[in-house]
Amino acid sequence: MHDKAGCLADEIADEIQDRPCPLAGNTTISPGIHPQLNDYPDLVKKCKIDINTTREGVILPVCVPKRVATLVLTNYTQSLYSGYLNSSKYTGVGIGLEDDWTVLVLATNTIGGSFASAACFTCVFSLSYHVLAMILGLFLLVA
Numbered sequence: 001m002h003d004k005a006g007c008l009a010d011e012i013a014d015e016i017q018d019r020p021c022p023l024a025g026n027t028t029i030s031p032g033i034h035p036q037l038n039d040y041p042d043l044v045k046k047c048k049i050d051i052n053t054t055r056e057g058v059i060l061p062v063c064v065p066k067r068v069a070t071l072v073l074t075n076y077t078q079s080l081y082s083g084y085l086n087s088s089k090y091t092g093v094g095i096g097l098e099d100d101w102t103v104l105v106l107a108t109n110t111i112g113g114s115f116a117s118a119a120c121f122t123c124v125f126s127l128s129y130h131v132l133a134m135i136l137g138l139f140l141l142v143a
Contacts, residue, residue, distance in 0.1 A: 005057065005094030005105040007047035012059060013096030013103045015043065021063035021100050058084050060104040072102050 015037055037043070044051045062075040076085060084090065084106055092107035 002092030002094050002105075002107045004047050004049050005092055005107045006096070007094065008043060008049060008059070009094035009096030009103045009105040011043040011046060011096070012037065012061065012105070013098035013101050015039065016061065016101055016103075017098035019063070019101075021065055056089075056108045056110055058090070058106045060084060060106065062102045062104075063100050064102070065100050067097070067100055067102060076104070 041051065044054075060076070060081050062072055062081070064071045064075060076082065081104075089108055090106035091109040094105040094107070096103040096105075
């Protein structure tokens with residue numbers, strides 16, 4: 001788990017928890033580092049992230065009614081998001097859960113994607129299996 005990515009994932013999940021799930025599971029928030037949230041700069045400050053130097057991380061929100069674990073996993077693994085999860089570029093993850101929303105924030109081990117002032121070398125392997133195991137574990141604990 002990456003502390004600052006986790007903080008940002010929690011803050012974004014808190015911010016969007018009252019939004020209804022979009023039709024067909026498509027989120028109204030595009031993946032990227034600058035989501036369409038009015039108070040995004042405040043959320044970033046709260047997590048002590050320098051948004052001016054953080055360009056390589058990615059925010060991946062998914063909305064599934066009642067957060068059914070298998071559907072959440074499908075939304076991450078059978079969508080455009082799978083490219084991010086399968087990329088060895090991302091080495092850290094933060095997860096935020098609120099109501100129907102699951103938010104993943106992926107960090108890199110570069111200064112531009114570490115969400116910190118120094119690089120965060122949390123792992124050197126592909127992140128996809130670790131993220132999927134963490135998501136599944138969270139849902140097993142919640143269920």
